[in-house]
Amino acid sequence: MTDLPDEKTAKAPAIPPTMDDVAALAKVSRAVVSRALSASPRPVSADKRDRVLKAAEALGYRPNLLAQSLTTKRVNLVAVVVNHIHDLSDLDLFDRLLGAIQAVGKQVLLLKVGSVDRVEEFLRDGVAHHVDAALVWSDFADAATVRRMFRSDLVVMMNGRHDALSPAVVPDEAVGIGEAVADAAAKGVRRAALVTGRASSLIEQARIASFRVAFAAHAITLEQTLQGDYSYASGHRAASAFLSGPSPDAVFCTSDAMAMGVLDACRPLFPNNRPQRFRLYGFDNLSLTDYDAYPIASIGFDKALFVEHITRLVVEPDVFVPGSPPVSVPTHFFPRATA
Template sequence: MVEQARQQATPTIDDVAALAGVSRAVASRALSTEKRPVSAEKRERVLQAAAELGYRVNLLAQSLTTKTVNLIAVVVNHIHDLSDLDLFDRLLAETQAIGKQVILIRVGSVDKVEEFLRQGVAYHVDAALVFSDFADAETVRKMFRSDLVVMLNGRHDRLSPTVIPDEAMGIHQAVADAAQHGVKTAALVTGRASSLVEQARIASYLSAFNQHGIELVQTVQGDYSYQSGHAAAPAVVGFDCPDAVFCTSDAMAMGILDVCREDFPGNRPTRFRLYGFDNLSLTDFDAYPISSIGYDKADYVRQMVRFLADPTAFTPGQPPVLIPTRFVPRKTS
């Protein structure tokens, strides 16, 4: 009876060490997600022993020893844009590859960020990746009580690393393409005007229009979603439509394209040219061959994960890491 109870008890690190024939310290190092010295032969023995016993690492106990929990907070406004789907699967994979796990925190407004602080929400994480443009670097550092906060939304300061796409490059290439096709007038369908990233994006379009002699005849505000592009289409491309419509997300361009399929026989433009932004994977398929502006998402994720894996890669005051963008022509232009 005692023997049966012993066999059914939850295995400990001491049990693993005994079965593997190593010290408790060696077993702990072999099972750690951190890069800690242990020979390959001993690590293999420990892993085999752990598997045989059904041992699982107690992450809470490990965190008390290493002062890390291997958790990364990813702060977002929401996850429903099509561009999120292309990015976050890759981000999760790369984060897990360095031994970290992700928790998602949705922030719907500035008030929500302040509410987290007022209520003393203190998620114990090693670092945070901040996509939400409602959150600034200083607030997030306080929120998580962590100095390692990687900003991806433009609301950074000198104390936090920043990784952002260099959007002006791709935007100027897209507008230059339109000018080469004889475009003289354009409409711009934008996202939320309060976003610093969107403000910079709009400024880049205005600069490119001015440089290439294209008149901006209409601006309509959407929210990056397919629905907002679909709703904007009748007003933007009515009887007196512009030569080209530029959207600051591919999802909005998809909404416009679906409303105006008759203007794109075989997906080729007849009344106006259509440009998106994000270079979604969907634009490589026949249903939505939208000319777009994109960047290397693998490089984007790699740069942000680099700071998570090695916090010493950043020094205060370091300029943002810029990911170059490029124009990708497809049928709609």
């Protein structure tokens, strides 16, 4: 049988350092320590922050994140709600977005919502995380539903399903679409085909409507509309329509990934990436379109500006006044070889 140590020989458990200990060592107030160690934007001088960080490291002090969240009512988590991340345009945008959110001291919780049933499942079972804000791209959830999912009032909508209580950031797609169709018309295009994305998306419905308005304005006949899903594979499949019979003067795709599929399926019709039978236009202005393999003329917006607007709403939610219209980011046409 092992003897237990008596009171004289037993070691007392180490007492963890407190915020007061850090303040005493750094020779600052407890409030300054709180600001210096917090992700909050509240100001603290560089000298004091440096002293606090060195004192905290010397003492082995770690902030109590739970206590901070109870005090500030913030958990420094931001939910990003998507349908999927397999489209190439997602990679361009979300890499930039995650960096911006982390730069303001918050972490990202990514949720994939692939159907209306999945949204209902979240509502039925409850979401395990409280968040400071939810950023919504999935077109399967409206603003009111997302507020219920996260029990949070700050829901920033990018899917067209916002309401008077939710801020929204959306590209003004009509501008870039008008520029692209005008470019085609100036080059003699009179007959067009349109390869579209998911029909249930409000953003996609508005995008298609903008193309139809632009075609009518420039006397271009829309001869074919082919259903895709924004993916490379769906564009590759759609290309069979342009290979098997008379082709239009131009093919417009509502994503660059679909345009890449069309281009690869029709490579013989694009010697040195130049159009021989029809011109090709994409949408998203992906970074890949700047490379020699896919020099696709495209429509896009400034992603840095787009992310800046979203991040500001996360950091300064009070800038949104209920009932305000969506923040609009203009799109533009980027000419390249396929046009």
